[in-house]
Amino acid sequence: MDWIFYLQNAIDYIEDNILETIDYNDVAEHIGFSNFHFHRTFALLTGITANEYIKKRRLSMAGEELSMSNAKIIDIAFKYGYETPESFSKAFSRFHGFNPSEAKKSGTSLKKFSRFSIKVKIEGGKIMDYKIEEKGIMRFLTASKSFLNEIINEKENRDISNFWTECFNNGTIDTLKKNSIDKGFYGVCLPVSKECDSFKYGIGVINNDTNNTAEGFEIWTVNPSMWAVFKCIGSDGQCISDMWERIFSEFLPTSPYKMTEQADLEYYYENDENIFCELWIPVERK
Numbered sequence: 331m332d333w334i335f336y337l338q339n340a341i342d343y344i345e346d347n348i349l350e351t352i353d354y355n356d357v358a359e360h361i362g363f364s365n366f367h368f369h370r371t372f373a374l375l376t377g378i379t380a381n382e383y384i385k386k387r388r389l390s391m392a393g394e395e396l397s398m399s400n401a402k403i404i405d406i407a408f409k410y411g412y413e414t415p416e417s418f419s420k421a422f423s424r425f426h427g428f429n430p431s432e433a434k435k436s437g438t439s440l441k442k443f444s445r446f447s448i449k450v451k452i453e454g455g456k457i458m459d460y461k462i463e464e465k466g467i468m469r470f471l472t473a474s475k476s477f478l479n480e481i482i483n484e485k486e487n488r489d490i491s492n493f494w495t496e497c498f499n500n501g502t503i504d505t506l507k508k509n510s511i512d513k514g515f516y517g518v519c520l521p522v523s524k525e526c527d528s529f530k531y532g533i534g535v536i537n538n539d540t541n542n543t544a545e546g547f548e549i550w551t552v553n554p555s556m557w558a559v560f561k562c563i564g565s566d567g568q569c570i571s572d573m574w575e576r577i578f579s580e581f582l583p584t585s586p587y588k589m590t591e592q593a594d595l596e597y598y599y600e601n602d603e604n605i606f607c608e609l610w611i612p613v614e615r616k
Contacts, residue, residue, distance in 0.1 A: 332616070333583050334448060336361050337375055340368070341446050344384055348391070349409060354380035354479075355527065366479050366521040366529045367591050373483035374578040376446060381480070383446070389425040390443035392418075396433040397440060403430045458580055461559045462587075463610075468552045470518055471509050471544065472532030473502045479527055490517075490531055491567055497533050505544055510535035517596035517607070518550060552593050555612040558585075562596075562606045569606050570596065577611065587613040 343360045344352070357380055358368035372380045388410040396406055407418030407430075422430045426441050433440060481487045494517075497503050506515070518532040532550055560577065562569040582589060595610035 332588060333371070333375065333578075336363070337372070338448055340372060340380070341448070344380070344387070345445055348384070348387060349411075351411065352384065354384075355525070359525075364521050364524040364591055365527060366482075367589075369479045370482050370574075371578065374575055379480065379483050385421070386425065386443040387445065389422055390441065392422065392430075393426055393433050393440040394442070396430055397438065406430070456580065458576060459561065460581065462613075463557045463559055464555075465557060466554045468536065469538050470516060470532065470534035470550045470552070471506060471537035472518060472534035472548050472550050473497055473506065473546070474520075474530050474532035474548060474550075476522070476528045476530050479529060485571060493531065494533060502533070505547070506533065506535045509537050509539075509544060511538065512536050514597055514599040517598070518552070518593050519595070520550065520593045521591060550593075552595075555590070555592060556587075556614060557595075557610045558587060558613045560609045560611075562609055563604055564606045565604070566606070570609060573609050577609075586616055588616050590614050 339361050340357050343357055347356075354369055354372070355365050357372075358365045361368065363371065369379060372383075376383070378386075392406050392410045395401060395409075396403070403418070404415045407415045410418070412418035412421065419429050422433075425443075426433065428438070432438055475493050477489055481489055497506075503515070512535070514535070516532075516534045516536075518534055520530045520532065522528060522530055532548070534550065537549070558577075558581070560573050560581075562573045564572070590612045592612045594612060597608040597610060598606075599608075
């Protein structure tokens with residue numbers, strides 16, 4: 331399975347370079363993913379971001395080394411990527427619950443964060459409804475904002491939700507509605523570039539009149555694609571996060587499709603089935 335290969339490759343690269351100056355951008359480049367796509371894939375498959383994995387592995391190893399050697403704290407701090415003993419001490423204390431000097435005392439209990447190990451086990455047996463749609467070029471009139479890749483896996487983060495609230499309150503949604511050719515609203519998630527640390531999120535409507543762009547808005551063009559479409563059932567945005575986890579853990583590993591790296595969509599429409607939105611992800615056959 332492709333996802334096993336790429337995830338294993340990413341973990342091996344991290345572990346082989348754990349003492350080097352690396353972050354998720356370097357790992358993404360190594361396995362040939364965009365920063366955005368790798369950050370989201372790693373976080374959804376493991377439950378933790380790659381940067382957090384690197385940080386916890388280093389602090390775990392630093393604790394072991396302090397307890398087993400006569401190395402100076404300042405040397406351990408530099409070895410594991412900290413510029414000052416003070417920044418190392420703060421991070422160490424948050425992770426282990428005490429400062430680095432305590433780790434040198436006999437009988438001190440350390441926290442260990444083990445290397446990820448991929449094991450394939452039999453799962454499934456759950457019904458997951460989806461449909462495959464093919465669409466030509468779609469053009470959206472959007473109000474957009476940039477967000478850091480890191481917010482993708484922050485379950486309590488409300489930056490995008492707050493952006494929707496802002497657009498409702500300042501009249502943006504009303505303007506979009508007047509320029510729409512259908513009744514739906516879209517949340518369009520657009521990676522900026524392969525190397526970028528942020529992505530653009532647009533609230534938009536279908537609008538094919540590229541010569542009539544309202545002031546302060548942009549026309550975004552999404553190329554023809556095959557889409558896997560999933561209904562997010564729930565009363566708030568948590569159902570979107572839950573569906574993304576199911577897509578990466580249940581759908582993509584065993585389906586004949588793989589996700590491509592163009593924009594993905596949330597489609598919001600009036601309904602009476604407690605459907606929060608539809609999630610459209612671009613796919614192609616493996």
